[in-house]
Amino acid sequence: MTLTAGIGAASEATAEPAARPRRDLRLVPAALAVWGGALAGLQWGWQAAVAVGAVSVVAGVLAGVHARRRRSVGVAAAATALGVCGVLVLAPLSVRVHAVGEDPLRAVAADGGDVRMRAEVRERPRPLRDDGYGGRRGGIRSVLVPVDVVSIGNGDRDTGAGAVAGAPSGGTDGSISSTGRVLLIGPAGEWAGLLPGQQVSAAVSLAPARPGDMTVAVGYVRGPPEQVGAPSWWQRSADMVRTALRDVSGVLGDEEAGLLPGLVVGDTGGQSPRVEEEFLDAGLSHLTAVSGSNVAIVCGAVLLLARAVRVGPRVSAGAAGLALAGFVMLVGYEPSVLRAAVMGALGLAALVLGRRRSAVPALAVAVCGLILADPAMATSMGFALSVVATAGLIFLAPRWAAALAARRVPPGIAEALAVPVAAFVATAPVIAGMAGEVSVVSVAANLLAAPVVAPITVLGVAAAALAVPSPAAAEVLVHFAGPGVSWLVFVAREAAAVPGAVVSWPAGWWGGLGAAGVAVGAVAALRYRKARVAVAVAVTGTLVVTVPPRLIAPAWPPVGWAVVACDVGQGDGIVLATGKPGRAVVVDAGPDPRAIDRCLDRLAVERIPLLVLSHLHADHVGGLSAVFDGRTVGAVGVGQGRTPSWAWRAVLDEARANRVPVVELTVGEQVRWDELTLDVLGPHYVAPAAREEVGDGTEHAESSADGTAINDASVVVRASTPAGRVLLAGDVELAAQSDLLARGASVEAEILKVPHHGSRHTHHEFLTAVRARIALVSVGADNTHGHPNDEIMRVLRGDGALITRTDEGGDIAIVPGPEDDGAGGPHVVRRGPDRR
Known part of the structure; x- marks a missing residue:
């Protein structure tokens, strides 16, 4: 839930149930054009991005002409936004996608070439769990390090541009020039400590990157990084705080100590493999992927504190903005975090300007801005889940909460019921299509987990802030958060242990569309009588086919098993x-x-x-x-x-x-x-x-x-x-x-x-x-x-x-x-x- 969706949309659902507000959808076509253009370009080539951009421009012009004749201000604004975004898809987005597709390093990677690379770390190294026969199940032997290439050398210790054996010509001297993205895979003990912004050198064995991404190659490194540059002061400070948070979390049990940093700042390096998989099966894994809900809780806590001391809206928004900047600096630049930060900043701006009902335009602006800044977000599962979850909370949760309130359900309980159900319905098709499975216990697990998430986050962030100057005080806060963390472990374990907790589903686009159809059918069945009849017939037929074999199945375990x-x-x-x-x-x-x-x-x-x-x-x-x-x-x-x-x-x-x-x-x-x-x-x-x-x-x-x-x-x-x-x-x-x-x-x-x-x-x-x-x-x-x-x-x-x-x-x-x-x-x- 973002700041706007969590505070603004929820207040609309409870404060004005009789007069349902109209949503401002004028920027939605523009956001879809940008997202669709980036997605098409990465999947099918820059020509597809050009086609989407051209169609958007033409559609914007035609819609603008129509709006001028009808004197429709709203349609004219939507048409203008669509046309402008169509031009942005044509350039610079398609130009960037073309540059990635033609990057000279792709040819070197296709031949399995070895190069010496100077690169800048883009994100914090992510643990790569090894499930192979010789690997440590759930252990971390390697890390993934996204980097931007600075220069390619010729295998000597010099990191300047030089010739690479077997490489295509990229310059007059036979050298290659690349500033593309590379995903390095290196030993955890030697590469896990790198921070974003640091420049490193290493001998790299290249391999082709997966299609549909801004990454031009995958690189394997066997030794430690060389010529490591110094990180910025704020990256060092953030890393110091994260390390201190891990240390003070050690006062809890092993599973809780590994989970708390993940819940607070997304640091899952110490998380138990068992807990990680149980959270995934229970549909709670989003709690350790820092996103809009964390931003909403942190900024919401600051706003409530400011309200308690009777500070004005502008000062309150400024304080929340500082908290937002510090939190993003602490967590890092993950796609979902950036989207949540942009949404939070827009929500705070709306608060200052007095426009509290701008959730949809804020979401659209966030999508456009972030994808134009980094087209790779168009194919990020975390980014997609974050956006559709927010959309579900904006469009579905307020209506369902209002409907429950109209049936005499207390407002707080109505919101608590509506929010996880709306998030599940919105995200289930994406999860089904990408992961090939659906957690059927997700709604119940999230309902049980919801009461402790905000207290844990607030206490955890406060503990992180005190972990460096006063570890003893931070440990006290961690102790207070401990029962809530234990409760989450218990909920995930029991939910994951339910037979059939995770249902297999066809993966890919068709699987996602099929899950979306099921979700739409379920929502329609709740609203329309004819749809309920159709769904009842389908469910009955499914039960007739699947239940009898289970009823006649032998009891387990069989008597006398050897x-x-x-x-x-x-x-x-x-x-x-x-x-x-x-x-x-x-x-x-x-x-x-x-x-x-x-x-x-x-x-x-x-x-x-x-x-x-x-x-x-x-x-x-x-x-x-x-x-x-x-x-x-x-x-x-x-x-x-x-x-x-x-x-x-x-x-x-x-x-x-x-x-x-x-x-x-x-x-x-x-x-x-x-x-x-x-x-x-x-x-x-x-x-x-x-x-x-x-x-x-x-x-x-x-x-x-x-x-x-x-x-x-x-x-x-x-x-x-x-x-x-x-x-x-x-x-x-x-x-x-x-x-x-x-x-x-x-x-x-x-x-x-x-x-x-x-x-x-x-x-x-x-x-x-x-x-x-x-x-x-x-x-x-x-x-x-x-x-x-x-x-x-x-x-x-x-x-x-x-x-x-x-x-x-x-x-x-x-x-x-x-x-x-x-x-x-x-x-x-x-x-x-x-x-x-």
Whole structure:
């Protein structure tokens, strides 16, 4: 919510419910022309921007002529604005888009060239979370650094313009000249501390940028930045305040301490991956993306304080303007922040001039000004969400609040109900089209979160202001904000845990248009009887088709389950019943803490005598912390592998924090429980690359060969259960499989957890030697690794195995077959995917 929308529009809804104000829409066509021209130019080339600009100019002229004949002042103003903006789209906007498209650095990037670059940092580095096998799930190993090119060198330490091997000619001396934007990807430890405005030099390996953006290339840097320039005094001051806020937030719990800076200034670097994903699923992620709501709260608090001391409107607006400038300086130049700042400044100007009902013109001016200043905002998801959310709050929220008030709902409650619903309806189509999913719990979660957002923001900003001069006072304010932050974590966690909280939706333009149609239909159904009938028929038909299969689906978990392959996405999480209620052995924890936690909750597992980590790749240990959450763990069993080093340290730290021993499982070892026996079959050999330990805190730079070595270091165990023998082979690949066969290991089993998610790096002879009747494939839907491999699946089917996949069946349970079952052997029960 912007300052204008949040204060002006809400007051209109409550103060004048009987006389609905007319909106000033004269600048809307001009804003759409600018946005459409930039979007068309970036998506389809500068010629498309020229076409949009030309059409806008012609439309403006024709509308102006028509308005002059009809003597319509409003239409004439709209036509003039449209024509002027059409000219601005023709030039300079299309000229800038053309320059980006023809930037010489694009050709160098297309050839994968290496250059030495001098560049100026545009924005604060953003953390890049690594979800790969060797990467730290939720950890930060790299950062994204948007920069503007200052000059291109020839690979020497000199940063002046020079020749670049293989580069196209951009000047008379064979050098190239570029001032385009580049997105650098560099090591977090060395690049995360840069500030906007600093100039740096680095050797950069270029790659093509994604289409539809102002970025001309993506650059990869391996070493630290060189010749780093000094940042401005105010950037240093803002960074000092952000760092101090992170420090004083440490008085809260780990999750709350990482979340508070994100809620206040958008600093999400310390945010827990689990909380981040839960906020996304619950539809609360906008709270950590500083936008108009934060601006409205900060400026609104200043205005209320000024009113309390009986200061005039001009002085109040001036004080709020200073607070706005300081807040934007503290947060940074994100697109949504800039839009919110412009809207806030326009709203304050309207307050000074006495024009409080200028929300729509202010939004239109903000859109035009910001896109003309930076056409890249036209394709920014954050910018689009911010604009449509504001539009929803301007056009929908006041009417819905007034309608609720007319039905005797108290005004404050009416606004609290109308605002999140309006924001959800407005933004859902954009989210659906861009993200391919919709959070169906968003409205409820935002209603529950709304009461604490403003107090947290005000207390957090005040704490940030005091964090440098008086950390003790800042900590007191943080303590006051703590319960509200904990409440947000609780709301997000419970909302994200609701079955079907996130619904998959077709991505892209058609998905967005389809979601918009659904939203319009829902709004129409609330207003028109015929629309309600049509919607009721559609909903009834959908329920008739979808509900019966769910009603007849088997209860979960099935009685007597022996093995469950949890649907943890692209990773492994296997649960083995020990024969006593609430007790089970867990093999691997998957990449996502939420997924393994929910699976164990569904199985009512409270005690885990042994947690086996087959190896230390992120898709097997990423959810480790969740296994300990609320459960008793007897020991953590590992193999001989110690890489990746960050994962090994994380295992040791987690075990130490929970006072659980870490034991190494050796070949030939056997562990028994009531109805479960584990026999360790491998590995017999672990390559040095997988044994390496890094004790100085540095990261181990893995090559693809090291990744294979780590996979081949997987602990291989065979579990004897009431449902049959289960071979759990981790991610072993060709060498380790051959070694098992050569050493005569007894790998035969009725159930096979297919190695490495069905990777092509699997011997046919190994699969045949297992002679499995059931093949469990733990794999993520639509994964980018090509898992499972079609040829491997054909071999398993040819050997007579029933293939079950977690991406298709969700959690998969194996239960013993009935004694009188003629077929004999284990049975498969699928829970069904959550469609998350």
